Amino acid sequence: xxxxxxxxxxxxxxxxxxxxxxxxxxxxxxxxxxxxxxxxxxxxxxxxxxxxxxxxxxxxxxxxxxxxxxxxxxxxxxxxxxxxxxxxxxxxxxxxxxxxxxxxxxxxxxxxxxxxxxxxxxxxxxxxxxxxxxxxxxxxxxxxxxxxxxxxxxxxxxxxxxxxxxxxxxxxxxxxxxxxxxxxxxxxxxxxxxxxxxxxxxxxxxxxxxxxxxxxxxxxxxxxxxxxxxxxxxxxxxxxxxxxxxxxxxxxxxxxxxxxxxxxxxx
Amino acid sequence: xxxxxxxxxxxxxxxxxxxxxxxxxxxxxxxxxxxxxxxxxxxxxxxxxxxxxxxxxxxxxxxxxxxxxxxxxxxxxxxxxxxxxxxxxxxxxxxxxxxxxxxxxxxxxxxxxxxxxxxxxxxxxxxxxxxxxxxxxxxxxxxxxxxxxxxxxxxxxxxxxxxxxxxxxxxxxxxxxxxxxxxxxx
Numbered sequence: 001x002x003x004x005x006x007x008x009x010x011x012x013x014x015x016x017x018x019x020x021x022x023x024x025x026x027x028x029x030x031x032x033x034x035x036x037x038x039x040x041x042x043x044x045x046x047x048x049x050x051x052x053x054x055x056x057x058x059x060x061x062x063x064x065x066x067x068x069x070x071x072x073x074x075x076x077x078x079x080x081x082x083x084x085x086x087x088x089x090x091x092x093x094x095x096x097x098x099x100x101x102x103x104x105x106x107x108x109x110x111x112x113x114x115x116x117x118x119x120x121x122x123x124x125x126x127x128x129x130x131x132x133x134x135x136x137x138x139x140x141x142x143x144x145x146x147x148x149x150x151x152x153x154x155x156x157x158x159x160x161x162x163x164x165x166x167x168x169x170x171x172x173x174x175x176x177x178x179x180x181x182x183x184x185x186x187x188x189x190x191x192x193x194x195x196x197x198x199x200x201x202x203x204x205x206x207x208x209x210x211x212x213x214x215x216x217x218x219x220x221x222x223x224x225x226x227x228x229x230x231x232x233x234x235x236x237x238x239x240x241x242x243x244x245x246x247x248x249x250x251x252x253x254x255x256x257x258x259x260x261x262x263x264x265x266x267x
Numbered sequence: 268x269x270x271x272x273x274x275x276x277x278x279x280x281x282x283x284x285x286x287x288x289x290x291x292x293x294x295x296x297x298x299x300x301x302x303x304x305x306x307x308x309x310x311x312x313x314x315x316x317x318x319x320x321x322x323x324x325x326x327x328x329x330x331x332x333x334x335x336x337x338x339x340x341x342x343x344x345x346x347x348x349x350x351x352x353x354x355x356x357x358x359x360x361x362x363x364x365x366x367x368x369x370x371x372x373x374x375x376x377x378x379x380x381x382x383x384x385x386x387x388x389x390x391x392x393x394x395x396x397x398x399x400x401x402x403x404x405x406x407x408x409x410x411x412x413x414x415x416x417x418x419x420x421x422x423x424x425x426x427x428x429x430x431x432x433x434x435x436x437x438x439x440x441x442x443x444x445x446x447x448x449x450x451x452x453x
Contacts, residue, residue, distance in 0.1 A: 030347055158358050164346070165390065166339045207347035208379050216349040 004236055010135040011127040011232060015247075017142040018182075018190060019198055019228035023220040024149055025179045026199030030207070031160040034176070035200060036094040037086050038183060041076045042196065043101035045187045046122040048072025050108050053118045065118075066137070066188050073184040077177070124244045125191020127232055138189040145182045152178070190244075197248040198224055205255035209262045223258060227251035268294040269329060270401055270434055271315070276324035278307055278314045283322055285452055290315075292401065295431050297423070297445050300438045302452030308438040309340060311452065312405050315436075334400040338391055338407065350378045352389045359393040368392055368422060384415025388422055395426070402426070403436045408443065420444050 005012065029035045051072075052065030080086045085093055109116050121129075130138075149156070156175050186195035202220040210216040231247025271292040277283050284307035292298050302308050313319045315326060316337050328335065350358075353374040356366050369392060373385055381389070387407055394402065402423075408416050423445060427433050437443055 027348065154358060161350075161355065161358065164348075165341055204347065208349055208377070210349045212351045212375075212377075213349040213354050 001237070005233075008128065008232070008236065010132060010139070011130065012229060014127055014130070014135050014138050014142075014190070015228035015232050016225050017139055017146070018186060018194075019224035020221045021142045021146050021149070021182055022186065022195065022198040023202055023224040024146075024153075024217070025182060027203040027207070027220075028156060028160045028179055030200060030203045032163045032176075034086070036091055037080065038180075038199075039196060040094045040098045040101065041073055041080070041180070042183070042187045042192050043098055043105070044076030045069040045073040045184050046119065046192065047101060047105055047108070049122050049188060050105065050112075050115050050118055053115055054108075054112055063137075066185075069188045070184050073180065073187075074177075077180065121191065122187070123192050124242065125189065125194050126243050127190065128235065128243050130189060134189050138185060141185045142182055145178075148178065193248060194244045197251060198228065201248070201251050202255055205252070205259055206262075209259050219258070223254050224251065227254050270294055271326070271328055271330075273315065273326045274324055276311075276314065276326060277322040278310045278319070279322050280310070280319065284310055287324055288450075288452070290450060292434050292436060294400075294434060295427065297427070297435045297437065297443075297447035298450060299443050299445075299447045300436065300450050300452060301440060303440070306452040308440070308452055309405050312337070312403055312436070312438055316403065330400050331398075333396065333398045335403065336394040336396065336399045336401070337403040338394045338405060340405040340409065341387075341390070346379050348378065351375050352378060352381060352385065355389055356392060361392055361395065362397050364397075365392055365395045368425065382415060383411050384418040387411060387415065387419055391419065391422060400432055401434045401436065405438045406440070407437065408439050408441050416441075416444075 029038050046069075048068040048071055049065045052068030055068075056064050085097070105119060109119055127135075152175065156179070159175055183195060183199070186198075202223055206216065206220060206223075210219060227250045228247050231250045232243055234250070235241050235243040235246045269291055271290065273288065273290040275287045275289065277287045278285070284305075288311070290298075290311075300308050300311060310319060314321050316335060317326075351374065352369060353366070355378065356369065369389065373381070376385065378386065378389075391402070391404065391407065407419055411419065420443065423435055423437075427435065437445075437447070
């Protein structure tokens with residue numbers, strides 16, 4: 001078992017760093033009521049990933065899918081901001097856009113069936129099958145983001161509260177692009193399900209379960225890291241179990257158990 | 268001393284709302300802007316703080332931007348967080364002297380457990396800095412019961428008695444129990 005852990009050490013570092021960072025940034029999207037927008041933007045990134053993989057064999061550049069994912073994601077965000085799609089009645093609009101984008105993904109697959117594996121990876125990802133290069137990219141970017149978050153946390157939190165309290169959106173979109181970087185990197189390297197689950201589950205289930213926000217932040221980061229590492233470890237031990245679904249289910253269980261125990265303790 | 272004078276000010280987004288107005292705000296004064304729904308009360312405020320450009324007329328502030336604090340009208344918000352009222356004031360970097368307006372027993376109270384009045388009181392305090400000379404409040408008494416309104420009115424009275432240089436502009440369609448001058452939009 002120890003040998004296996006050492007063999008997958010980069011995956012364990014990825015799960016630790018990603019779990020921690022996603023817990024910190026996820027709550028901002030929820031407080032800003034932007035989670036559905038994020039979910040829809042991730043579909044742009046998956047299309048970018050598919051098209052990147054389509055042109056990859058010709059260019060022989062392994063980073064092309066990452067670049068096209070980022071470009072499509074930012075293009076989607078730019079369209080949303082420019083046409084103010086995310087201003088009014090956005091829930092319905094986002095679902096409509098998601099339906100079109102998801103259909104486009106399956107159209108691409110029907111035209112190029114060899115991309116099906118990449119679509120599956122885009123949804124579920126896998127830390128276990130990630131290459132060294134992919135792991136190092138994810139670890140490096142998440143570490144840089146965590147340093148940025150350390151210095152910018154206060155102003156980002158203030159902006160999130162402003163949006164939450166007053167729906168003041170116009171002046172506070174710059175930091176959103178900063179928060180979106182780890183999301184698009186996460187979707188590319190770790191998959192949509194892992195990224196969005198680790199962004200949201202803790203913040204949604206345990207959002208109001210602690211005595212203050214500082215405790216909440218620490219608890220969510222610890223829970224995210226435990227669930228991510230634990231799920232990875234279990235999937236290595238029980239070979240038939242997929243990594244990402246196991247991590248997500250474990251995260252949900254830990255959050256729910258913590259909520260129940262916390263409420264009993266508070267009573 | 269006159270902090271603000273607006274002459275022949277016509278507000279609106281694309282087309283004018285109401286008639287052109289003349290406004291003045293003096294040091295240590297409370298000005299309540301009243302009017303029925305749709306008369307452009309909030310639009311006037313947003314124009315005064317330069318969030319919206321005036322369609323015509325002049326606005327002349329005798330103060331610097333950092334001396335003007337504005338609290339917008341609250342809306343439906345996401346409250347899925349664990350902030351205490353004190354944590355919120357810390358995030359907004361409210362000076363200790365202003366934080367003291369929040370009673371000790373309220374500091375550790377979670378935002379989600381606070382009453383409407385306590386929340387509004389925290390939001391008003393979050394706007395005040397060491398430089399604040401004019402506090403602009405957009406419908407601060409909306410959706411508050413009588414006790415909560417008294418809480419907010421007492422806060423404004425105390426703020427102004429502690430610092431005689433502070434002036435307040437309140438937009439409200441409700442009757443405010445403060446020693447104020449009224450400006451009615453129609």
